[in-house]
Amino acid sequence: MKRVEKTMPRVSPNMVAVWRLFKTNPAIWTILGLVVIFSAIVPERFLSTSNLVAILRSFAVTAMLAVGPTFVILLGSIDLSFMGIWMFGGALVWLLYPYLGLASILVYPIFGLLVGLFNGVVHVKARIPSFILTLAVTAVFAFLTTYVRNVSGVLTLIVPAYGFLRESPIPYLPSPFLLSLPAIALALFLMFFTKIGTYLCAIGSNEEGAKLAGINVEKYKVVGFMISGFLTGLGSIAIFVHLGNQTRVDFDPSELIRGLAAIVLGGTPLAGGMGGPHRSLLGALIYVLIFNGLFLLPGVDPNHLKLYIGALLLGAVVIASKALKGALIT
Template sequence: MWLLMPTLGMFSILVIPLLGLATGFIVGVIQVKAKIPSFILTLSVLVIYSGLTGTISGGISRSVRGYEFITMRLIPYIPTAFLWTIPIIIAAVFIMKYTKIGIYLYAIGSNEEGARLAGINVDKYKILAFTISGLFTGIGSVIYFQNQGGSVPVVLNLNTMVWPLVAIVLGGTPLTGGSGGPQKTILGALTFTVLFRGLTLSFIDPTMIQLITGLLLIASIVASSRGSKGVMIT
């Protein structure tokens, strides 16, 4: 997606979220038809995009201009990228708590077979969930890369894959599905960010921070899974 920014200019602000939406839809269809576990499938797509961007770019970062309105400070001491995420968070919470889509997704996450027997079109709503997730990912990519001041190829590292999981389970959303929500994930992300920044500013060795992150992930999974009777989303 990063390559579209300098090529399409401001128009890429619309194109990139749509590309994310299309990717989410395709991934959803593959998951529903091939029954591939969601985690494995999305991780595979991450690896594919990483290789694709690296091949096209040759591993070279590219500066992008013309998006200053996204990154310029509107309120002192508050990153503008954070302000741009507020309407996204509100939209996600509204969808999950106050619409039929959210109610059905909670039901599917809690007991997929039970939801199917209740008359819910499970395949349809799983594809819709992937599609919405892809759209939000596209929007987030625009905000993130412009906040960095340029576009770089996707680089896979341990943090890329582990930190989102820590934020999710630390916020109280079990990997078994059926409960949780966007607002909890945001709280988990903020908590982990404060913890990580604190450890970094305390000059803790990076390898020790990784150790603490791993232990925190295990502890969060155990805590969030206690009493959960849902089934793993696949």
């Protein structure tokens, strides 16, 4: 034993921790690589202050679409209702503003929580596949949002009173980014410092084993969906402000894919059991860097970016499923 210790090079524990971080999150390498590549090709455009602020903005938006559903994907299910929560939640804020005043923004997280509760209970009790269920939920809410707009006879569901939210108190940090921080902090706290994160991971990686370890599987599945809904609702405030105090009124599948792409790119496999919101944050950054960089590159047609979004998700899912050989979506 003693001889081995002598020949071992001295490595400080901090170095080991950093190395582990890099090893377990390959997304960090990708981010560094992307930054290096784009700074080399278009340095003056990519590294300009305005561009970096733009990156921060779209990072916040992408992260808010990805962080919540990550908790459901950990379970091995999927939650596509984030799009519905974001769209119709905004419509509710607009509808309720005349009655509730500024407090109506709080409708967002509450609405998210309720949709999550509904998703979870129906998924667990009626045993409806989460993919179909949450897609249907999004379809219904997307329709309702458009319907509200059409019936009201307005073009956009804008609530001008929240204008003050757009002003950021800190220079260079855009307000959508600041508004996304509570959801990020809550997600990381739930994942790492409570048993909920461990339990959701356990259910995703081995449901039978989770049951044997005394986890109330049905309850925690519902909890997972509720967390997803609540975080999406909370995060949608940032997107709401980013879009100019209004919500999206027409359904766009590329926004749906954006959230999923960030999750998968970050390294949370759709089969569940591994990863977490921290990885989705890295994934969101990769996603944003790729599109920001491509946009700046000469010779890339911005109109084709949506095509690239689809291709990117396809590629990420194929890579993720090859690494796992597991069922993709259950």
